[in-house]
Amino acid sequence: MATCEKRRSAPAPATGSGLVEPVRAGVGGREPESEAEFLLQAGVTSMVREALLKVLEARPEEPVSFLASYFEKLVLSGAAGDRHGQQQRLARALWYVRLAHHSHRTAFNNNVSMAYECLSARGRRKKPGVNGKIYSELLKKICQDGEVPEEVVSSLLRKIQCRDHEAVPFDVFRYGVLSCFVLLEFVAKADTLYDVLDDGSGVADKRVCQAVLGTLEDALGASDFSVPIRYLEAGSKLGPDCLALAMDKALLERKICSSMNREEFLTKATALFIAKVKPID
Amino acid sequence: MLSPERLSLPGPEYLAQRHVLTYMEDAVSQLLENREDISQYGIARFFTEYFNSVRQGTHILFREFSFIQATPHNRASFLRTFWRCFRAVGKNGDLLTAKEYHCLLQLLCPDFPVELTQKAARIVLMDDAMDCLMSFSDFLFAFQIQFYYSEFLESAAAIYQDLLTGKNPNTVIVPTSSSGQHRSRQAPSECSPLDGVEASLFYHCLESLCDRSKYSCPPSALVKEVLSSVQRLTFYGFLMALAKHHGINRALGALPDKGDLLLDPPMDQELEKLLSQVSGLSISTPAGSSGDIANLPTRTSPRISSPWKPLHHRQKVDTESDGSTDETESSEN
Structure with missing residues (x-):
């Protein structure tokens, strides 16, 4: 980087002096007003503020890498600003929704609405809005991340997809995006669960697997989750005592060693999850 | 995640x-x-x-010292850069003095303080014989400890000093002024290598120091490992042990293990290529010329002209023809 290779004679700015204020961040000494003015006029101030807000929202493990890719995206979106190609808008939206983990709800919601805006901004003449086609494409791209089997993805998409020409309201958009992210996490968790069950051998006992799946189904099943107490109930059903009991029983009952492979386990587990996803109308 | x-x-x-x-x-x-x-x-x-x-990690190149030491990442980046830039020194097996290493450091950071280089050299040399020669890897690992854990070592030196004089080390104040640093680092080197402090007591003080410190400290499990192997130790013994500890080097993460320090496959390939080019050329000449030069009279050697040193040979021809005319002149006389 050429700019860094210049030797600096000016003293380094004081570090850790609260949130960045361009006046203070500037090199001390010469004409602080004009420097502040320059930063304001060139849009540096607002750009830095926005970047720091994004960092604070997402709290990334490695903020430097986060900032590098954040600014890179800004460059790309600036360069593509005239064309507004669909693929670029899609990539940008994808980047937005991945910025923060969905458990960080406020940040996630903000980013989803940024993605929604980004996708709905089209040519000046057309009305803004997200259609079903680009919405489905975004969902597919999100799901491509994980090790999710193809048929699982398509069965989820069947439930939350809209028709290609349909306008997708923001609520549906958010719901769909969130469902995909939760699915990804669910699959990852189910995968580690299988790691425990197979004990490193690569194959797990079928009965034990079925007992685990049964308990999971039992916990997820029955009534709707709008009542908060249901969360506690589900949690207690998956508690160590309940689950261990079921697994123990299954181990005692087993006769001939039949096994269940990872794929089958994952498919069955995700089927339980997808059954609980409410289809959109 | x-x-x-x-x-x-x-x-x-x-x-x-x-x-x-x-x-x-x-x-x-x-x-x-x-x-x-x-x-x-x-x-x-x-x-x-x-x-x-x-x-x-390229952001620290040619920057001022205050920036280079501002964050642990900057310090690690600087160490890695120093190693990458100058490992050829180690590869050649050159031994340099502290002053020379300091010049290398200043190539990367013009205002790099000489005190830091001297402190690192003192870890290697264990005394004040500062004009001694050091190998690249010895200096590098000592420098790494001194530079990366600078604040920790200052406080550790003060604790050590208090233990030596029998004061209660828990009242140690982290030295901030340069005069305090000077005092705390001078005294340990004055004591004879036979005495020192009790290792376990020293460890307990360092452990609580690490808990309080906002600066980077070596992992306390590894410090414990270093200190549990001996009964008593001197401060420079302690620094030396830290510098040579593989685990601490790994935890710091800036440099490879000592064995891999001088490995550099791309550079080696490059060198290999150069060498093969050079030897390819020199095969044509020495095989023809060097043997001939030894055996044949010098006068015939210009005839085995090598195409890649025309200037050199032309000069040679000139001087020799001059010589020969002298000879002939003298023989005529």
């Missing part, structure tokens, strides 16, 4: 812990310095390159 501790920190604390503001402020002041170039370059692109170079 989620470390809840990171998410529950207040915003400013999170930013400070990860040194986000250090880099952001530095980026802005760099931008101000180069503002003439910005208009054609784009601000977002400038920031992208800045943060990419921070990520890759």
Whole structure:
């Protein structure tokens, strides 16, 4: 980087002096007003503020890498600003929704609405809005991340997809995006669960697997989750005592060693999850 | 993927812990310095390159010392850069003095303080014989400990000093003034190598120091390992043991293991290529010429002209023809 290779004679700015204020961040000494003015006029101030807000929202493990890719995206979106190609808008939206983990709800919601805006901004003449086609494409791209089997993805998409020409309201958009992210996490968790069950051998006992799946189904099943107490109930059903009991029983009952492979386990587990996803109308 | 501790920190604390503001402020002041170039370059692109170079660790090149030591990442980046730039020194097996190593450091950071180099050299040499020669790897590992854990070592030196004089080390105040540093680092070197402090007591003090310190400390499990192998030790013995400890080097993460320090496959390939080119050329000459030069009279050697040193040979021809005319003249006389 050429700019860094210049030797600096000016003293380094004081570090850790609260949130960045361009006046203070500037090199001390010469004409602080004009420097502040320059930063304001060139849009540096607002750009830095926005970047720091994004960092604070997402709290990334490695903020430097986060900032590098954040600014890179800004460059790309600036360069593509005239064309507004669909693929670029899609990539940008994808980047937005991945910025923060969905458990960080406020940040996630903000980013989803940024993605929604980004996708709905089209040519000046057309009305803004997200259609079903680009919405489905975004969902597919999100799901491509994980090790999710193809048929699982398509069965989820069947439930939350809209028709290609349909306008997708923001609520549906958010719901769909969130469902995909939760699915990804669910699959990852189910995968580690299988790691425990197979004990490193690569194959797990079928009965034990079925007992685990049964308990999971039992916990997820029955009534709707709008009542908060249901969360506690589900949690207690998956508690160590309940689950261990079921697994123990299954181990005692087993006769001939039949096994269940990872794929089958994952498919069955995700089927339980997808059954609980409410289809959109 | 989620470390809840990171998410529950207040915003400013999170930013400070990860040194986000250090880099952001530095980026802005760099931008101000180069503002003439910005208009054609784009601000977002400038920031992208800045943060990419921070990520890759090239951002510390030729920067002022205060910036280089500002964050642990900067220190590690500087160590890695120093190693990469000058490992050829180690490869050649050259031994250099502290002054010479300091010159190398100043090539990367012009205002690098000489005291730091001297302290590192003192770890290697164990005394004040500062004009002794050191190998590259000895210096590098000692320098790494001294530079990366600078503040920790200052406090440890003060603790050691208090233990030596029998004071209660828990009242140790972290030295801040340069005079305090000077005092604390001078005294240990004066004591004879036979005495020192009790290792276990020293460890307990260091453990509580690490708990309190906001600066980087070596992992206390590894410090314990170093200190549990001996009954008593001197301060420089302690520093030497830290410098030579593989685990601490690994935990720091800037340099490879000592065995791999001089491995550099791309450089080796490059050298190999150069060497083969050179030897390919020299095969044609020495096989023909060097043997001939030894056996044949010098007068015939210009005839075996090698195409890649025409100037040199032409000179040779001239001098020899001069010589021969002298000879002939003298023989005629």
